[in-house]
Amino acid sequence: MFAIAGFILSGLSGLSGISPQWGWLGLMPGWIPVIGAFSAAMASHFYAERHEYLQLSYRATGRRLTRLLERFTNREDSTSRRTFITNCENTISIENQSWMAELLEDKDMPVTDTDPNA
Structure with a gap:
């Protein structure tokens, strides 16, 4: 979203630099750094x-x-080791499921089938 806004603002800045007689576009170059800084601050806040x-x-x-x-x-009992490994795998699987839920919400991310039996 910020990339698109930056592209549009850069285009307007370029147009206004060519012809400052274009009314409000003549004022645009002075606001480009302000809008760019604001967009960068918003993106930084989001990523933080x-x-x-x-x-x-x-x-x-x-x-x-x-x-x-x-x-x-x-640690010597094989049943205890299997239970430990299963519990660790379940814990990591829960974390991975949260990642997958986030990825599936992202409409731009292509979804691939990772099931080898499919």
């Missing part, structure tokens, strides 16, 4: 929020995996 969300999500998954490791005491 996204980074914070991911950081919280990864920390929560890390804590769950650490708790599973702490509870894994009987």
Whole structure:
């Protein structure tokens, strides 16, 4: 969205630079840096929020995996090992499902079938 706005504003800036007699377009070059800075600030804020969300999500998954490791005491028993591995895989799978939900919401992202049995 910001890329499209930047492209349009750059085009208007170029047009107004060619012919400053075009009414309000003659005022546009002075506002291009202001609009560009505002767009950059909005994008930075959006990505900072996204980074914070991911950081919280990864920390929560890390804590769950650490708790599973702490509870894994009987390392010699094959059933206990299988249970531990299954629990770790489920924890990581939950994190991956949240990624997939976000990717499927993004309309620009192509969806591919990753099921080898399909």
